[in-house]
Amino acid sequence: MASPAHDSAPVLDKDGVRLTVDDAIATVTLTNPAKRNAQSPALWRALTEAGWLLPGSVRVVVLRAEGKSFSAGLDRQAFTPEGFDGEPSFIDLARGGDAELDATITAYQEAFTWWRRSDILSIAAVQGHAIGAGFQLALACDLRVVADDVQFAMRETSLGLVPDLTGTHPLVSLVGYARALEICATGRFVMAEEAVNTGLANLAVPADQLDGAVGDLASAVLAAPRDAVIETKALLQGALSRDYEAQRTAERAAQARRLRDLAGLGE
Secondary structure, three states: OOOOOOOEEEEEEEOOEEEEOOEEEEEEEEEOHOOOOOEEEEHHHHHHHHHHHHOOOOOOOEEOOOOOOOOEOHHHHHOOOOOOOOOOOHHHHHHHOOOHHHHHHHHHHHHHHHHOOOOEEEEEEEEEEEEOOHHHHHHHHEEEEEEEEEEEOOOOOHOOOOOOOHHHHHHHHHHHHHHHHHHHHOOOEEEEHHHHHHHOOOEEEEEHHHHHHHHHHHHHHHHHHHHHHHHHHHHHHOOOOOOHHHHHHHHHHHHHHHHHHHHHOOO
């Protein structure tokens, strides 16, 4: 069984994020359990850097977190007048121009976008609280395996904000508009059984089996040829925006590429 590579020597270890790589599997670990892996701009920059540092050998990226909670969301220090050391506070950002604010949020979002690159498959291993930015980070991944104590919640609306870390698109895609709106507008908890039943999670297991279940899933992904997985992922991602006939065309083109490669006739 392939297992998450969090015991390997770190490629990156800073600002609450550790990246380890073991051949085809990379593991990104949130490493601040004392603060329930609360998120900050520094953590987002480290997550973005982890994506840059992935070697070409990596096919599966596992996202996990130390401690009882996956991530309790945005560190509340962000809402204080002083903010984080060396960072503009959210109050300062609000006073800036529209272009500056847009550029800042765009930079924050980069920590959440690379998980769906077509050349990798990402799996979030989620236990305990995954709230706000924590929920959106789990949603950033392709797949989610959850512990039976998981508690997802989108609390931004209750704070007078909106989810802006790329979570709205995958949430609607997974559970549909009406349920996504209800989850976001109420800020209620989504537990493991509902997460599986609605498609938010692929699998729920006892907490002590979470790493093993993720390792088994990674092994199953690695058993298939890399190029076939890449092409299939791209096809399924595109299905969200293509109509039926366009998807049929995309399937034919992808299969032609695969057949030519298998026959040694690829470019």
